[in-house]
Amino acid sequence: MSSVPRVRRAPRPFPAPSQPHGPGFQGGRTPDPATCPFRNRLPAGLAPPFASQPCPAGSVDRLPGPLSGRPGPVIRPRSGSDPPGSFRGRRRRRLPFSPGRRSRAGQGRSRLRAASQARTAAGGGPACAALRNVSGAQYLGSGYTKAVYRVRLPGGAAVALKAVDFSGHDLGSCVREFGARRGCYRLAAHKLLKEMVLLERLRHPNVLQLYGYCYQDSEDIPDTLTTITELGAPVEMIQLLQTSWEDRFRICLSLGRLLHHLAHSPLGSVTLLDFRPRQFVLVDGELKVTDLDDARVEETPCTGNADCILEFPARNFTLPCSAQGWCEAMNEKRNLYNAYRFFFTYLLPHSAPPSLRPLLDSIVNATGELAWGVDETLAQLEKVLHLYRSGQYLQNSTAGSQAEYQRLPDSTIPQEDYRCWPSYHHGGCLLSVFNLAEAVDICENHAQCQAFVVTNQTTWTGRQLVFFKTGWSHVVPDPSKTTYVRASG
Known part of the structure; x- marks a missing residue:
């Protein structure tokens, strides 16, 4: 059987991202850092001087500044030209395109770089400068496109940095498909840019807070993007x-x-x-x-x-x-x-x-x-x-107690713990109560309970935390607690 020569396919034209549509969509423009600068929303140690200018309607307000998506040095200087990169051994997968126009995003990056240079010439440092002295960089995880790191700022605050993963699936498969490393990076970065815009436009106590963003040359790609957010578990x-x-x-x-x-x-x-x-x-x-x-x-x-x-x-x-x-x-x-x-x-x-x-x-x-x-x-x-x-x-759930409890102010029982579930303390029985009657009712329903200690700590609902104890043979002074011991059965 004669072999058929393998034909190498030329890289395909680079695709353009799609546009959003549907009821209620109000558009929203790619952030323009030249006209809408970051305004001191970062934690201590990440607040370079910026001019206070109003943002045009439809733009994203109060966004600051890319770090390399690799462990080690967080910011790397630009060096050399842009040789085409190659990734081998990965399955092809088309990137999901995010909303936005590539031209606007590119113009925004250029304007940000120009604005940063202008601020540097005027005596103020660029947005990325505050990130040069971060410490304790720790890799947290990654997906198809992005990698997340934990760093500590010079002022002591811990934040999360998110960047396109240079070894990620999406960037690698795109390079194999289209043969354009820089263009593939920009396409992958659209997902990060889309997320950055949505974090800002959807601000809410239950949406992760966006502290800022940074564009900076990294590896062989100029203007790589890193977003800076609050850190969560x-x-x-x-x-x-x-x-x-x-x-x-x-x-x-x-x-x-x-x-x-x-x-x-x-x-x-x-x-x-x-x-x-x-x-x-x-x-x-x-x-x-x-x-x-x-x-x-x-x-x-x-x-x-x-x-x-x-x-x-x-x-x-x-x-x-x-x-x-x-x-x-x-x-x-x-x-x-x-x-x-x-x-x-x-x-x-x-x-x-x-x-x-x-x-x-x-x-x-x-x-x-x-x-x-x-x-x-x-x-x-x-x-x-x-x-x-x-x-x-x-109401109607706490029956009157048949036992009497003696109050011992400014005291606690350091030991004599028992475990209950669920408890705020793995080594003892620490529960929240609405009032003293509920604490007594809980103690009466626990066969081991002979005493309880009311602390001055409260939960997010304002309920007090109470330790329940098996006895009270060793009571010690503690001005922040009050002990109640069973006096009769």
């Missing part, structure tokens, strides 16, 4: 299941507030196409979305209900097609069902106060059937918060 579901119900409810409430904001955002209804726990982080107990490059702003067009099918691994839903030719509330419903299957079903009912379980079950069931929208879901979550924070959930 990854969402580990197994660990969350071991935390208190109060903390788990806070995460679900945070998610409900986020979904309400996305459904009514200034850009229109926003859906998270890649909705998994890894797309979120925890910052001081609050859930925040961090990965927005796969967010979609437009609703799905349709000609009939058959075009409006929401598909999930376990089941599908058919939504109505509006007279305007858009699937009604598809973005909102997709977010809500993903919240149900990834968060609510695991975190809401588990070890909740018995009097709140019927309401929590109704929230889980309604979101699982998409019977409610985000407005009603958030209203019910806020109702749970009110009942819990006000103590109304305790």
